[in-house]
Amino acid sequence: MGIVIRQSLKNTIVSYAGIFLGAVFNLLVFPKYLTPTQIGIYGFVINIGLMFASLGLMGASNCLDHFYSTFEKKKGEYQSLFSGLLAYGLLGFLAVGSVGLLARTEIINQYDLRSEDLLPYLYLLFPIGFISLFRLLFEAYARVNLRIVLPALLRDVAIRIALGLGIALFALKIISFEQLLWLYIGFMALNTLVLIAYCHTLRPLRISLNFLSFSKKETAEILRYSGYVVIGGLGGLLIVNIDRLMIPKYIDVAALGIYNIMLYMGNVIEVPRKGLSQISIPILSTALKNGDMKQVDLFYKKTSINQLLVGGWLFLGIWCNREFIFYLMPNGELFESGQWVILFIGLAKVCDMLFSLNGEILIYSKYYRQNNLITVIMALLMVGFNVIFIPLYGISGAAFATLLAVAGYNLIRFEFIRRKFRLHPFSWKTLQAVGLYGVLWWLTSLVQGLHPWTAFLLKGSLITAGTIAGCYFLNLSEDFLKLGKQLSNILPSRKQKRE
Numbered sequence: 026m027g028i029v030i031r032q033s034l035k036n037t038i039v040s041y042a043g044i045f046l047g048a049v050f051n052l053l054v055f056p057k058y059l060t061p062t063q064i065g066i067y068g069f070v071i072n073i074g075l076m077f078a079s080l081g082l083m084g085a086s087n088c089l090d091h092f093y094s095t096f097e098k099k100k101g102e103y104q105s106l107f108s109g110l111l112a113y114g115l116l117g118f119l120a121v122g123s124v125g126l127l128a129r130t131e132i133i134n135q136y137d138l139r140s141e142d143l144l145p146y147l148y149l150l151f152p153i154g155f156i157s158l159f160r161l162l163f164e165a166y167a168r169v170n171l172r173i174v175l176p177a178l179l180r181d182v183a184i185r186i187a188l189g190l191g192i193a194l195f196a197l198k199i200i201s202f203e204q205l206l207w208l209y210i211g212f213m214a215l216n217t218l219v220l221i222a223y224c225h226t227l228r229p230l231r232i233s234l235n236f237l238s239f240s241k242k243e244t245a246e247i248l249r250y251s252g253y254v255v256i257g258g259l260g261g262l263l264i265v266n267i268d269r270l271m272i273p274k275y276i277d278v279a280a281l282g283i284y285n286i287m288l289y290m291g292n293v294i295e296v297p298r299k300g301l302s303q304i305s306i307p308i309l310s311t312a313l314k315n316g317d318m319k320q321v322d323l324f325y326k327k328t329s330i331n332q333l334l335v336g337g338w339l340f341l342g343i344w345c346n347r348e349f350i351f352y353l354m355p356n357g358e359l360f361e362s363g364q365w366v367i368l369f370i371g372l373a374k375v376c377d378m379l380f381s382l383n384g385e386i387l388i389y390s391k392y393y394r395q396n397n398l399i400t401v402i403m404a405l406l407m408v409g410f411n412v413i414f415i416p417l418y419g420i421s422g423a424a425f426a427t428l429l430a431v432a433g434y435n436l437i438r439f440e441f442i443r444r445k446f447r448l449h450p451f452s453w454k455t456l457q458a459v460g461l462y463g464v465l466w467w468l469t470s471l472v473q474g475l476h477p478w479t480a481f482l483l484k485g486s487l488i489t490a491g492t493i494a495g496c497y498f499l500n501l502s503e504d505f506l507k508l509g510k511q512l513s514n515i516l517p518s519r520k521q522k523r524e
Contacts, residue, residue, distance in 0.1 A: 043181025057355035064282030074153025081118025084254030085110040086165035093169040140273035187212035260400035287363035291370025329381035329450035336378040345469040349481040369424035373431040380435040381450040403434035461495040
């Protein structure tokens with residue numbers, strides 16, 4: 026258990042370092058040295074290239090997570106499993122790439138009218154997808170060997186530092202924008218080679234054709250699980266990427282550049298959710314296995330209020346200080362048109378956090394298959410809402426479509442859980458927390474006519490102090506109150522030591 030805790034703590038540090046670097050690049054570096062069109066092209070080829078890799082893998086990385094322990098018990102069979110899944114992923118990528126090539130005329134027609142600047146870079150999707158396929162599979166291999174820190178360091182930190190070097194060369198006019206993208210692809214390849222070498226040190230890997238002799242039962246089980254993952258994964262990929270695919274089609278690639286920067290600010294709100302959920306998952310899955318619904322109900326409600334408090338604080342901190350953020354951003358006036366993206370995406374993230382462990386309860390229960398169906402429904406909602414609202418309201422429409430889809434998605438899961446388990450995540454404290462943040466939102470709107478730095482400090486202090494006071498006087502979260510007491514006990518003890 027010690028290695029799990031150590032790896033988790035180190036991974037948390039790496040994750041927040043990656044978030045910091047992401048903020049620096051998205052809010053300061055990109056707006057200063059790249060045009061919105063260039064930001065849009067960069068975001069499109071990287072994100073859609075990764076989507077191609079995920080499609081091509083056809084669930085291979087998830088299969089490695091699921092079946093590794095079983096095949097590890099058989100001497101040498103883990104290498105056969107890995108080799109088989111690698112071959113499976115490569116065949117899948119070849120199939121996806123072939124479909125892309127056959128449909129290239131139709132794809133070009135979709136973007137030719139409004140985003141012709143994007144067309145010369147579409148071929149980059151293939152090398153990016155190919156490299157990402159290996160990265161995803163070898164990250165899974167490191168993960169099953171309980172090593173997650175170095176892969177995260179390479180993915181979240183090292184590649185961003187390398188990108189900074191590339192942008193410096195671009196800013197000095199030593200390389201062109203296309204050369205910058207190729208340099209980034211080179212960094213991706215180098216990163217992946219380092220990851221492969223690292224995985225080999227964990228447990229030697231060699232290509233084995235023994236997977237060809239797997240029993241029919243083993244092969245069928247892997248393919249059945251892969252099919253299940255592909256169905257859910259396809260829905261998930263559409264949910265994440267459909268707006269990025271449609272904005273260049275209905276508006277232009279410069280609008281996508283603005284959208285990507287605003288999207289990042291909205292996505293920051295969700296970061297604590299991953300940590301809070303991961304803490305709850307082992308207890309939740311055990312409680313579901315044991316049929317301890319009181320424990321499930323307790324964690325369902327606790328996670329909801331804790332996530333609402335953290336998500337609401339971050340949302341207000343970003344939204345109410347958006348003028349300050351645009352003030353800090355180089356060429357901030359070019360991105361102000363995307364401010365409503367922050368609002369709608371931020372509300373979508375808070376909504377997701379409010380509904381707590383909806384997805385986790387379904388995934389770790391006997392109803393895990395139904396979660397796939399609900400995911401597909403959300404993907405269809407995302408497509409439909411984007412088709413309706415992007416032509417009407419531009420990138421704000423894309424963000425509004427996400428909010429509607431996320432709300433609908435969570436309401437469906439909420440109602441399913443309420444009917445099947447007789448559970449819900451809400452309490453009187455939920456209404457109190459929503460009311461508290463509504464009052465704080467109104468109070469910050471009264472702060473006007475001040476210097477941006479003064480307004481930022483005043484609004485930030487008001488939101489933070491109001492949240493802390495609300496948690497204390499309204500007793501909104503037992504966990505946060507315990508954390509506050511622990512911190513208050515630590516501070517006096519340190520003072521006494523100094524004396």
